[in-house]
Amino acid sequence: MDRIQKYILSNLSTLFLSIFMPLFSIASIIFLIKLATYTAVIQLSILDMTKLYIFVLPEILFYTLPVTFFIAATLALFKLSNDNEIVVLFSLGIEPKFIIKTLLKPAMLLSAVLLVDFLVLFPHATVVADNFKEYKKSEAKFNLSASEFGHSFGDWLLYLGKENIDGSYSKVFLFNKKKKEEILIAAKRAEIINDSGILRLKLIDGEGYSYSKDNFSQINFKTMFINDTMETDLTVYRKPLEYWLSNDRRESKKHMLITDTLLSLFPVLSLFLVAAIGIVHVRHQKSRVYLYLFLGVGLFYGATLGLQGLLGYYTIGAVALTWIVATYTLYRKNIVNRF
Numbered sequence: 001m002d003r004i005q006k007y008i009l010s011n012l013s014t015l016f017l018s019i020f021m022p023l024f025s026i027a028s029i030i031f032l033i034k035l036a037t038y039t040a041v042i043q044l045s046i047l048d049m050t051k052l053y054i055f056v057l058p059e060i061l062f063y064t065l066p067v068t069f070f071i072a073a074t075l076a077l078f079k080l081s082n083d084n085e086i087v088v089l090f091s092l093g094i095e096p097k098f099i100i101k102t103l104l105k106p107a108m109l110l111s112a113v114l115l116v117d118f119l120v121l122f123p124h125a126t127v128v129a130d131n132f133k134e135y136k137k138s139e140a141k142f143n144l145s146a147s148e149f150g151h152s153f154g155d156w157l158l159y160l161g162k163e164n165i166d167g168s169y170s171k172v173f174l175f176n177k178k179k180k181e182e183i184l185i186a187a188k189r190a191e192i193i194n195d196s197g198i199l200r201l202k203l204i205d206g207e208g209y210s211y212s213k214d215n216f217s218q219i220n221f222k223t224m225f226i227n228d229t230m231e232t233d234l235t236v237y238r239k240p241l242e243y244w245l246s247n248d249r250r251e252s253k254k255h256m257l258i259t260d261t262l263l264s265l266f267p268v269l270s271l272f273l274v275a276a277i278g279i280v281h282v283r284h285q286k287s288r289v290y291l292y293l294f295l296g297v298g299l300f301y302g303a304t305l306g307l308q309g310l311l312g313y314y315t316i317g318a319v320a321l322t323w324i325v326a327t328y329t330l331y332r333k334n335i336v337n338r339f
Helices: 002-040 046-082 085-091 096-140 242-244 250-269 271-278 288-308 313-337
Strands: 150-152 157-165 170-179 182-195 196-210 216-229
Touching: 002 046, 002 096, 002 157, 046 085, 046 096, 046 250, 046 288, 085 096, 085 157, 096 242, 096 250, 096 271, 096 313, 157 182, 170 196, 250 271, 250 288, 250 313, 271 313
Parallel strands: none
Antiparallel strands: 150 157, 157 170, 170 182, 182 196, 196 216
C-alpha cells in the first residue's frame, strides 16, 4: 500500500511542478507589469522593484497553488487511467476511497499553508508594500533639481542655481514669509541629505536676513541645517489579528476573508471532483477532462464570488457544504458505482 501511495504521489508531484512553473511565471509577469505602472508616479530602481515583487509573492503563490493542485491531481489520475493502472488497482481489490485518502494528505497540507499565507503573511506583506509605496511617493515630492523654477521645501521656497558634479548645488536661496516676518537665506553651496524620511538641507558659507516692520537682522554662517519631515500616510501594524479586525477597508477585507478562505479549502473540498473527473475507463468512456477542469474551477470561483453579496460570511459554509455534497454525489455515480 505504501508503494502504491508513493507511486501516485510521485505522479502528482511531477505534474504539479510542470503546471506550477508556467502558471507562476505568467502570474509573476502580470504583477511585474502592474508594478511597472508605479514608475509613472514614483521613481523605482531595480532593487525597489525586487522588493515590491517579494512583497506580492505571497499573493502570487496563493492564487496559483490551489488551481495547480486541482489540475495536477486530476491529470495524474487521468494519466494512470490511460495507462490502465487505475483499472489494475481496482481489480486487485483496492477501493476508490484509497485514492481519496492518498490525495487527502497533500491537500490538507496545502490548505494549511494557504491559510497561513493569507491570514498571516498576506497582511504583513500588504502593509509593508503599501508603506513602501507611500514612502516612495513622499520621497518623489522632493526630487529637487537645479532650474529656473523654484521648489517647495516644507514652509520654504527654494531656488537651486546650479548642480555640481558631486551632487551638491551652488547659488542657493531660501525664502520664508510669515505673518510678521520674512526670512531670506543665501548660500554658496548646499547638499541635500535624505535620512530615513527626513530631508535635510545642508547650507555652506551663506548669509541669513530677517526683517519685519520693526527689526532687521543679519547673520553669517559656515554651516546651517534645515530639516523637513516627509509627510507619509503609513499604516501602523503589529499583529495579523489587528489587521483583520481594524476598520480600515472593512468591506474589502470581508470580501477577501470569504474568498481566500474558500480558495484555501479548495484542494480539500475538490478531492471527490478530482476522482470523478480523473478516473476513467478509456475503453468505455469518452474523456472530456480539460472541459470538466475548466467548468470545475469556473463554478467554484463563480459561486464563491457570486453569493457573497447575498449571504455574506455564510457563503463559506454554504459553498463548502454544497460543493462537497454535489461532488460526492458525482463521485458515487461515476466512480464508486462503476468500479
